[in-house]
Amino acid sequence: MDLSLTPGQQMLRDAARDFLTREYPRKVIREIDETESGFSPELWRQMVDMGWVGMILPEEYGGMGSSFTDLGVLYEEMGAACLSSPHHSSVVLGGLTILEAGNDKQKKKILPSIASGQRILAFALTEPDYGWGPGSVKLAATRKNGHFVLNGTKLFVPDVQVADQILVVARTSSRGSPETGITLFLVDKGTAGLSSRILEGWTGDKLSEVIFNNVEVPASAVVGRVGGGWAPLERVLEKASIAMCAYSVGGMQRLLDISVEYSQNRIAFGVPIGTFQRVQDHVIEIVNDLEAARWTTYEALWKLDERQSDAPLAISMASVIASEGFPHSAEAAHRVHAGIGIDKEYGLYLYTKKARSLQHYLGDPVHHRKQVGRLLGM
Amino acid sequence: MDFKPEYTKEQEEFRKEVRAWVEENARYPEELGPIPLSSGDMSREMWLWGRDFQRKLGAKGWYYPTYPKEYGGGGLSGDKDIIIKEELRRVEHPVAYSMVSMAAPALLVYGTEEQKQRLLKPMLRGEMVAWQAFTEPGAGSDLASLQTRAVRDGDDFIITGEKCFIGGHHEPDVLWAPVMTDPDAPRHMNLGAFVIPANLPGISIRFQNLVIREGKRAVTFEGARVSREYLVGGETQGWRVIQSSLEIEHGGGGSVLPEDDPIVTGALEFCKKTLRNGVPLSSDPAIQKEMVDLYIEANVHRLIGMRNHWMHNNNVPGTYHGSQNSLVGKYTALRSAVKLLNALGPFALTVDPKWGALEGKVEDHQRHTLGSDHRGGTIDVQKVIIARRIGISRTRERAAPTRAQAG
Ligand SMILES: Cc1cc2nc3c(=O)[nH]c(=O)nc-3n(C[C@H](O)[C@H](O)[C@H](O)COP(=O)(O)OP(=O)(O)OC[C@H]3O[C@@H](n4cnc5c(N)ncnc54)[C@H](O)[C@@H]3O)c2cc1C
Numbered sequence: 013m014d015l016s017l018t019p020g021q022q023m024l025r026d027a028a029r030d031f032l033t034r035e036y037p038r039k040v041i042r043e044i045d046e047t048e049s050g051f052s053p054e055l056w057r058q059m060v061d062m063g064w065v066g067m068i069l070p071e072e073y074g075g076m077g078s079s080f081t082d083l084g085v086l087y088e089e090m091g092a093a094c095l096s097s098p099h100h101s102s103v104v105l106g107g108l109t110i111l112e113a114g115n116d117k118q119k120k121k122i123l124p125s126i127a128s129g130q131r132i133l134a135f136a137l138t139e140p141d142y143g144w145g146p147g148s149v150k151l152a153a154t155r156k157n158g159h160f161v162l163n164g165t166k167l168f169v170p171d172v173q174v175a176d177q178i179l180v181v182a183r184t185s186s187r188g189s190p191e192t193g194i195t196l197f198l199v200d201k202g203t204a205g206l207s208s209r210i211l212e213g214w215t216g217d218k219l220s221e222v223i224f225n226n227v228e229v230p231a232s233a234v235v236g237r238v239g240g241g242w243a244p245l246e247r248v249l250e251k252a253s254i255a256m257c258a259y260s261v262g263g264m265q266r267l268l269d270i271s272v273e274y275s276q277n278r279i280a281f282g283v284p285i286g287t288f289q290r291v292q293d294h295v296i297e298i299v300n301d302l303e304a305a306r307w308t309t310y311e312a313l314w315k316l317d318e319r320q321s322d323a324p325l326a327i328s329m330a331s332v333i334a335s336e337g338f339p340h341s342a343e344a345a346h347r348v349h350a351g352i353g354i355d356k357e358y359g360l361y362l363y364t365k366k367a368r369s370l371q372h373y374l375g376d377p378v379h380h381r382k383q384v385g386r387l388l389g390m
Numbered sequence: 391m392d393f394k395p396e397y398t399k400e401q402e403e404f405r406k407e408v409r410a411w412v413e414e415n416a417r418y419p420e421e422l423g424p425i426p427l428s429s430g431d432m433s434r435e436m437w438l439w440g441r442d443f444q445r446k447l448g449a450k451g452w453y454y455p456t457y458p459k460e461y462g463g464g465g466l467s468g469d470k471d472i473i474i475k476e477e478l479r480r481v482e483h484p485v486a487y488s489m490v491s492m493a494a495p496a497l498l499v500y501g502t503e504e505q506k507q508r509l510l511k512p513m514l515r516g517e518m519v520a521w522q523a524f525t526e527p528g529a530g531s532d533l534a535s536l537q538t539r540a541v542r543d544g545d546d547f548i549i550t551g552e553k554c555f556i557g558g559h560h561e562p563d564v565l566w567a568p569v570m571t572d573p574d575a576p577r578h579m580n581l582g583a584f585v586i587p588a589n590l591p592g593i594s595i596r597f598q599n600l601v602i603r604e605g606k607r608a609v610t611f612e613g614a615r616v617s618r619e620y621l622v623g624g625e626t627q628g629w630r631v632i633q634s635s636l637e638i639e640h641g642g643g644g645s646v647l648p649e650d651d652p653i654v655t656g657a658l659e660f661c662k663k664t665l666r667n668g669v670p671l672s673s674d675p676a677i678q679k680e681m682v683d684l685y686i687e688a689n690v691h692r693l694i695g696m697r698n699h700w701m702h703n704n705n706v707p708g709t710y711h712g713s714q715n716s717l718v719g720k721y722t723a724l725r726s727a728v729k730l731l732n733a734l735g736p737f738a739l740t741v742d743p744k745w746g747a748l749e750g751k752v753e754d755h756q757r758h759t760l761g762s763d764h765r766g767g768t769i770d771v772q773k774v775i776i777a778r779r780i781g782i783s784r785t786r787e788r789a790a791p792t793r794a795q796a797g
Contacts, residue, residue: 140745142735147667167745168736213740213753221745280532290770339731343724350764351530351555354601361601364760365739372735378676 021085028089038359050218051174066127073123081313084258091262094362098171106133112244113236134175136166144375147190153182162227172208172220191242196235216369253374254327257309257334264302267345294344301337328383338367408477427754428603437560448516462514468703475646491520492635493566500623500631521558523567538569545618549611557607562588568628581628590614602761633790639766641715644699647692654688656748680733691722709779717772723762
């Protein structure tokens, strides 16, 4: 047994940490967050230059063939900085779906441009009838003269505002079990009948409503098999979930660091507030959430890389812990900070709203608990 | 025991009177624009309308219904206070009429007769808005360590320092502020409590950009000259004086919360109406647990607040009760945000007119409750006070005098 990172992973971590602490302190993250698109082209370019964008994709498609643990190391640092970028939508969800489900032609054409950051994908699964299982996919794709016509609404979709194309999870048939009629489409954002708008509010990333009103796409827009979309997608969703767990681990680590520092420096009644047991309790809650999330996440990443058959169980378990732990840690950090914690300049809130959004992203804790139950044969 | 306040015929008559008056005077004029999600986003025109309304309410004695009539209160019973609040709640306002001043209870106990006429009366009559200016960048929970200085100069005091997390919408008339009058005196014996006119030269007020929509301000005093007439209580008695404010702020006066809290009722309706795969969200056991607990906790908080309201208005002495009301309120607020997010998911995080739960009110609640933990004393501080008053702390203390002891 060896629970340490490899030298290569340590290098990746240190480089990411140095870069992000230097160039993307909370003040800059907040400035990006307050722009209309929430997107920084400059940051995206830097991520490409550092090799982060293509990393997880195979070398033959312009990537680096990195392991999921490598990706986890990077996501942890991105989470620590509370970074917003289309990386997860475009590469992890989009890229990996093309890789899992696409044909050779699609892979050759699409993946290199995803890896180079030139093409950005959004990923649209959830709808007004909200949920992350196949049964919640209602958006209808019907055949018409060798084309497909898409009708319906996708809701709470991240990164649509910066995407070139949207990977749409649609329903081509409602017969049989919910999984059987799912088909994946890659749709140009400019296609006639497709409209989107950002939903204002307290969300970690900009989320959009995307309306499909008789959106006609060619048969070549289908990724994988008609009606065969769910199986590859399920594998991608697992990987996407564990990447976000790693992101949350990083976020919780930073919440801990900020809270420890504040506890040591803030003086009340002549002593640092960290000497009050009540304040210690808040900090201890964070450290417990953090370590639970960290080790369930690391083990799941390892199982995924080792292709162990119980990796899905480990991933769902980590997802329960991380999706609850991150917002819970943010609340504890607010208790440590009291007044200053709600000051926008201080920037603690960036983590809070990110954590609250992520709690439901890719399935909420209830969804993941059901998965754990199912995988345990319950 | 009787949990219904309106049990006598006379009180039913009173309710009719209040209702008719509210119908006539409290209708918000639509032409001032739609009422925003948070009072922090209220326009100046709306605010001015609200101030006007406060004055009308004050003129009836209904702004501070239970305060003595001779100082502008209503001289009414606690039950009638409840009736007034219930009737006012029937109409929607941009201004929370309950934004009463924390200076009033201290003035009532410690003000001179002249100060009661000059300062308390206009406050109770809704003519003078007072913001509580206690907190400083370096002094929150440990309020007694505050650094804002008042230096005697003849019959005046020259005030210098900084306060934060203050107010309030638009602008105040006065600032209710403890400041250091004697830096050489021991802790708790070194403060004076002032009602400071906000328009004095040397006072500047800056908006603080917070997560909550409600506006809070930082106030800077640069040699503001305040007459001695505005000092409430003795020159070094300020710590004692402000305890009467804190007692009320910490929940000692109680609260009259509706049985149908709009967020709770609204969220219940949302879950009953919203279908997931053809079945109501509310039939999912996981959602049911969140919503039922939300409902129960809101009712516990309501009852604890009602208990304090009853005690306060019947001169029943309390110990831990004030802080308990505050603590339960804080727990309820924070947990309700968590439960609503659990149950409603991303619908709880958007103000989008089409998709935001309860027209965005839940999103506002998500932000707002992040402040509820800390305002008027943190969760930890309420616990410290409760422990002292139960008698299990190294330090013992008793409740500060409020209206019940003043009369
Ligand atoms: C929404 C909002 C509205 C407000 N409105 C006003 C207002 O109108 N007027 C006004 O004057 N102020 C106002 N405040 C300020 C508020 O009173 C303070 O934020 C609060 O008293 C806490 O002080 P602080 O923020 O400096 O935190 P600190 O006192 O620095 O506390 C930091 C941490 O230390 C803990 N701590 C401190 N002392 C102890 C102790 N002895 N034992 C255990 N734990 C301890 C706290 O619980 C907290 O976890 C408002 C604050 C908020 C958030």
